[in-house]
Amino acid sequence: MNVPVAHIGPxxxxxxxxxxxxxxxxxxxxxxxxxxLGAGLAVSEMTTSDARLWDSKKSRWRMDHVGEPEPxxxxxxxxxxxxxxxxxxxNIEHGAQIIDINMGCPAKKVCKVDAGSALMKEPELVARIxxxxxxxxxxxxxxxxxxxxxxxxxxxGPEIAQIAQDAGIAALAVHGRTREDQYQGHAEYDTIATxxxxxxxxxxxxxxxxxxxxxxxxxxxxxxDGLLIGRAAQGYPWIFREIEHYLRTGxxxxxxxxxxxxxxxxxxxxxxxxxYGEHTGLRVARKHLGWYAKTRVxxxxxxxxxxxxxxxxxxxxxxxxxxxxxxAMAA
Numbered sequence: 615m616n617v618p619v620a621h622i623g624p625x626x627x628x629x630x631x632x633x634x635x636x637x638x639x640x641x642x643x644x645x646x647x648x649x650x651l652g653a654g655l656a657v658s659e660m661t662t663s664d665a666r667l668w669d670s671k672k673s674r675w676r677m678d679h680v681g682e683p684e685p686x687x688x689x690x691x692x693x694x695x696x697x698x699x700x701x702x703x704x705n706i707e708h709g710a711q712i713i714d715i716n717m718g719c720p721a722k723k724v725c726k727v728d729a730g731s732a733l734m735k736e737p738e739l740v741a742r743i744x745x746x747x748x749x750x751x752x753x754x755x756x757x758x759x760x761x762x763x764x765x766x767x768x769x770x771g772p773e774i775a776q777i778a779q780d781a782g783i784a785a786l787a788v789h790g791r792t793r794e795d796q797y798q799g800h801a802e803y804d805t806i807a808t809x810x811x812x813x814x815x816x817x818x819x820x821x822x823x824x825x826x827x828x829x830x831x832x833x834x835x836x837x838x839d840g841l842l843i844g845r846a847a848q849g850y851p852w853i854f855r856e857i858e859h860y861l862r863t864g865x866x867x868x869x870x871x872x873x874x875x876x877x878x879x880x881x882x883x884x885x886x887x888x889x890y891g892e893h894t895g896l897r898v899a900r901k902h903l904g905w906y907a908k909t910r911v912x913x914x915x916x917x918x919x920x921x922x923x924x925x926x927x928x929x930x931x932x933x934x935x936x937x938x939x940x941x942a943m944a945a
Contacts, residue, residue: 615830617861620816620839622712622785623755625685627654629858630840631829633847634787634820635660635689635714635759641898642678643885647878648847649683652854654840656687660716663692663701675890679709687712687757691719691730695742699750706754713751715743717774718759718789718820731793734764734774744781755784759820759842762805765794775809775817783815787842790821797845807836818842826853826860826867833861849905851878876937879906883930892926899929912939 620630633640633648633656645656661676662668668677679686688710690701702713717740719730733740748756758778763769775786788809790801801821810817819832820842829841846853852870859867870878882902887895900921907913916936923929 615833615861615864617858618833618838618840620785620818622655622685622757622816623753625655625712625755627685627840629654629854629861630816630818631854631857632787632818632840632842633657633854634842634844635716636844636848637719638901639848641675641889642682643882643889644851644902646682646885647882648851648854651851652856652858653843653847654854655685655712657714658686658688660689660691660719661701661705663690663694663697665697665700665704668704677705677708678889682709685711687714689714689716689759690747691716693733693739693743695739695746698743699746702747702751702754702756706751710754712755712757712784713747714757714759714787715747715783716759718761718787731761731764734760734770734793737770737773737777740774741777741781744778744783748782756782757785757787758783759787759789761789761792761795762802763792765792768792769805771805772809772812775813779813779815785816785818785839786813787818787820789842790819803832803835806838810837810839816840820844824853826857829857830861849902849908872937875906876934879903879937880930880934883926883933887926887930896923896926896929899926903929903933912936 618630619628631654633653635657637660640659648656659676667673686709688705692698716730717733760774762771788806790803806819816839818840819836819838823829823832823841823843824846856867883899886899903920904917907917920932
């Protein structure tokens with residue numbers, strides 16, 4: 615099978631393997647890392663449509679795209695069409711080249727304010743938001759991320775997808791679970807395949823794509839134009855190049871060497887400290903180190919030790935010391 619290539623407006627994604635937006639995960643250092651390791655696009659963390667919060671430190675971090683390889687895709691979240699339109703304009707002014715609307719997040723704190731996947735209960739509001747954002751962003755393309763439905767009894771993803779296309783959405787990503795499912799059970803791809811058959815715009819499949827072999831199966835089953843990779847990239851950003859290699863050659867790619875793993879982890883730590891400063895960088899790094907360590911033989915022991923580090927220097931030295939041991943590199 616050929617490596618998928620897709621277009622979002624004027625932007626060519628080659629490969630059409632996308633780092634999915636994940637709050638608290640897909641910050642600038644991680645996006646840069648995944649792009650370097652083969653992602654054709656890396657979508658930002660969810661940014662709020664509440665203008666009162668745009669000057670917060672967190673929002674300023676999320677809107678920092680200086681030096682980031684193009685195209686730059688920024689996800690916005692909210693429920694008010696006017697506020698969402700203004701958020702699109704604001705982010706375009708700060709460098710966004712693609713605006714992504716969040717209607718896929720299942721988190722309670724998002725859904726309880728009728729944002730994220732809660733919007734799938736209200737097709738008319740979906741249409742209003744999509745039309746408002748598309749109009750405000752023009753000519754910048756707008757994409758949408760949804761789930762297969764609000765609940766298992768109401769898999770209305772195909773209806774929402776058609777509404778989105780009719781409103782001018784340039785591409786659609788679909789997670790293979792409902793909001794009710796959260797991240798439990800297994801993703802299903804039949805609904806995604808149905809959506810792909812009905813739409814003319816590019817459709818990206820998402821959910822449980824954890825290996826190159828699974829990536830190939832999902833592409834074949836759904837007929838989609840590309841893939842969104844989320845949790846599988848946490849602690850293993852090499853997954854993008856491994857999927858690309860497998861789709862191009864039909865053969866597995868050799869995993870990263872112990873030396874490359876060590877260099878990547880330490881470079882990632884330095885990037886986090888530089889981006890956030892020591893206080894916040896130390897704390898953000900803890901979860902990434904936990905993900906990196908989860909597949910290693912003594913990873914849990916390392917994780918318990920490194921979480922106690924009180925300075926960036928101590929955290930870095932503990933990590934470097936652990937990476938120098940044979941067990942750390944044993945999967």
